[in-house]
Amino acid sequence: MRSWKKIIAALLILALAGGSYGWYQYQKAPPDIRKEKGGIEITAIDLLKEFQQNETASNTKYVDKVLVVTGMVTEVQTDSSGQSTVYLQTNDLLSAVTCSFYQNDESINKVKAGSPARIKGVCTGMLSDVVLNKCSLAE
Amino acid sequence: MKQMLIIIGSFVLSLPVFSQKRYFTKTGQINFAAGTAAEDIDGINKAATSVFDATTGQIEFAVLVKGFEFKRALMQEHFNENYMESDKFPKSIFKGKIVNIDKVNFQKDGSYPVTVKGVLDMHGVKKEVETTGALKVTGEAVQSDASFTVLLADYKIAIPSLVKDKISPSVTIKVNCHYNVLK
Numbered sequence: 509m510r511s512w513k514k515i516i517a518a519l520l521i522l523a524l525a526g527g528s529y530g531w532y533q534y535q536k537a538p539p540d541i542r543k544e545k546g547g548i549e550i551t552a553i554d555l556l557k558e559f560q561q562n563e564t565a566s567n568t569k570y571v572d573k574v575l576v577v578t579g580m581v582t583e584v585q586t587d588s589s590g591q592s593t594v595y596l597q598t599n600d601l602l603s604a605v606t607c608s609f610y611q612n613d614e615s616i617n618k619v620k621a622g623s624p625a626r627i628k629g630v631c632t633g634m635l636s637d638v639v640l641n642k643c644s645l646a647e
Numbered sequence: 648m649k650q651m652l653i654i655i656g657s658f659v660l661s662l663p664v665f666s667q668k669r670y671f672t673k674t675g676q677i678n679f680a681a682g683t684a685a686e687d688i689d690g691i692n693k694a695a696t697s698v699f700d701a702t703t704g705q706i707e708f709a710v711l712v713k714g715f716e717f718k719r720a721l722m723q724e725h726f727n728e729n730y731m732e733s734d735k736f737p738k739s740i741f742k743g744k745i746v747n748i749d750k751v752n753f754q755k756d757g758s759y760p761v762t763v764k765g766v767l768d769m770h771g772v773k774k775e776v777e778t779t780g781a782l783k784v785t786g787e788a789v790q791s792d793a794s795f796t797v798l799l800a801d802y803k804i805a806i807p808s809l810v811k812d813k814i815s816p817s818v819t820i821k822v823n824c825h826y827n828v829l830k
Contacts, residue, residue: 538720608694632714
């Protein structure tokens with residue numbers, strides 16, 4: 509009789525733990541890329557070149573991954589909502605590496621057109637540019 | 648020398664006729680709402696590219712499906728893996744035309760209602776869509792605003808019965824772009 513109760517209690521605890529784990533997983537916010545350590549180091553020039561040479565392979569290699577891209581900043585755009593985008597120069601006049609920053613991220617203030625920068629973000633693929641979102645200035 | 652001047656002069660004069668004014672953006676915002684009363688589901692993409700021709704009204708949008716951001720990690724995962732299958736179909740593309748582009752005066756500031764018709768290529772399915780929106784001209788810059796609804800079933804996106812009360816069968820897509828002149 510005692511062991512029967514124990515089993516029920518154990519099952520209840522297990523269900524509760526499972527339920528709260530599920531709830532936690534369900535509610536979990538996407539990871540803050542700014543706090544992620546590491547990332548694939550690459551230059552903007554090489555990144556675009558790789559994508560242009562083999563987009564499918566590059567998608568597998570880079571998309572959904574955290575990248576730290578180094579390049580010359582050609583332009584910084586900030587819209588009225590505080591959404592900033594940084595363009596990194598490549599060897600192709602018509603294509604850049606587009607880095608879409610976290611909204612109102614303060615590290616954008618240190619990014620200047622005409623200067624080099626190391627930018628951390630998640631690669632989402634290539635349109636005419638290689639695109640990164642959730643960007644910030646890498647330390 | 649005189650002949651050359653004439654040639655150069657006529658070339659310069661003819662330029663405005665040949666040059667078609669095009670506008671573009673790489674930071675178009677596209678968001679969608681697929682939630683119901685039971686659940687808020689929305690994603691936003693801030694790096695859509697778009698270009699349109701002010702003379703012909705030809706307009707194109709392209710967006711990377713993986714670039715949609717969500718409030719919850721799991722939503723983003725399900726969106727990419729179960730519904731949009733973004734490894735297989737990484738881009739969504741719209742190609743069409745602003746049918747009443749002649750009603751927009753790009754020389755005069757103001758908000759102009761427009762109708763856009765075209766084909767949306769999403770999840771490997773191409774389908775005609777038509778919507779109305781507005782083009783707002785401010786000097787050299789143009790802002791576009793439009794929203795339209797698509798049925799997930801039209802794009803072969805199946806909703807499992809388990810989450811039927813959470814995901815709306817019709818999705819509202821909003822598009823907001825700040826264009827600059829393509830030089």
